[in-house]
Amino acid sequence: MTEPVEGPENDDAVTDDDDATSAVGGSPWRGEGGQIVLAATPIGDAGDAPPRLVRALAEADVVAAEDTRRMLALAKRLGVWVGGEMLSFHEHNERERAPRLVEEARAGRRVLVVSDAGMPSVSDPGYRLVDAAVAAEVPVSVLPGPSAVLTALAVSGLATDRFSFEGFAPRRPGERDRVFGALADERRTMVLFDSPHRVGETLEAMARAFGAERRAAVCRELTKTFEEVRRGTLAELAEWAAGGVRGEVTVVVAGAELREARLEDHVGDVVARAAAGERLKDAAAAVAAETGLSKRDLYQAALDARQ
Numbered sequence: 001m002t003e004p005v006e007g008p009e010n011d012d013a014v015t016d017d018d019d020a021t022s023a024v025g026g027s028p029w030r031g032e033g034g035q036i037v038l039a040a041t042p043i044g045d046a047g048d049a050p051p052r053l054v055r056a057l058a059e060a061d062v063v064a065a066e067d068t069r070r071m072l073a074l075a076k077r078l079g080v081w082v083g084g085e086m087l088s089f090h091e092h093n094e095r096e097r098a099p100r101l102v103e104e105a106r107a108g109r110r111v112l113v114v115s116d117a118g119m120p121s122v123s124d125p126g127y128r129l130v131d132a133a134v135a136a137e138v139p140v141s142v143l144p145g146p147s148a149v150l151t152a153l154a155v156s157g158l159a160t161d162r163f164s165f166e167g168f169a170p171r172r173p174g175e176r177d178r179v180f181g182a183l184a185d186e187r188r189t190m191v192l193f194d195s196p197h198r199v200g201e202t203l204e205a206m207a208r209a210f211g212a213e214r215r216a217a218v219c220r221e222l223t224k225t226f227e228e229v230r231r232g233t234l235a236e237l238a239e240w241a242a243g244g245v246r247g248e249v250t251v252v253v254a255g256a257e258l259r260e261a262r263l264e265d266h267v268g269d270v271v272a273r274a275a276a277g278e279r280l281k282d283a284a285a286a287v288a289a290e291t292g293l294s295k296r297d298l299y300q301a302a303l304d305a306r307q
Contacts, residue, residue, distance in 0.1 A: 005198035028143050029055035034105040036133050038126055039143030041140065043248070044223035045118045046077045050145045054080050060112035062104050065117050066125060073132035089113065089125055098129040105138045117133075117248075118148050123167050123193060132222060148222055148250050149191050155229055156189075156252035157216035163189040169202045169251070171195075176202065180209035187255040196220070196245045203238035206253060210234060215254040263293040263301055270302040 028037055039056055042048040057063065057075055061084045065071035068086045075082050089097050092152065105111050111122045119142075120126035130230055133140045149165050166183070170176045183190065194202050199218065206216070212235035221227045226247065230237060234253070256291050270295050273283035288295035 151251035
């Protein structure tokens, strides 16, 4: 028999305090003054749009959109009229537009920021605006919603307890090899965006850096009609994607497995540190702390190696 649950034990639980909003489609705005709200938009299916996004589009004084035409098309599908001023806000004009949007909020206007899909500022415009708003002490809030990163992670079949988001995979081969080489020992699950035309090359580069047998998943067209998730080794997925794939692509890669340190691989580190001026015992202790190996065994092995 289980004990009765007395109540939520974490900060994410819904509460009954004065700040909690229980009504569906509650106000996206905090108070009456000017403010900036970042709003997540659907990554595919328009039906995933949060009710508060619909209300925010209708009530905003200024809507800063990555692509104004796509935003108006989404608003039409959602059945909402955008009455506020529409401004383009993309990677090429973010630095220029951010000060204006901050001033709009300082003047008392409600500024809504949306990207083409997912959350603004996550591999989309928004970071510089938030930075400028924080510096100017202008309120910033978020309307959470769809996320390609979390959706792909959840459906990948790979570990979800710890993960890293690595943005877009590098375009140039040399940069790809350098970035993936630096990530080869990353133990967290990794999530990346990629072009459907380059994903085959990206998977091949990952197979070289991480090992052909590293597990991964390629998620394309998430939440759309032709959604597909391919799971397998990097070698298998690279072969599948060699000719390119269609649609929006998110790649999820398993983290590196912890490799047990071997004494013979680290004796040289002890000897090198001692040669640089450290006492041999201190050098052995330092390497032992880094690797988990026995200080005594490292010391003795280093003595033998020096002789």
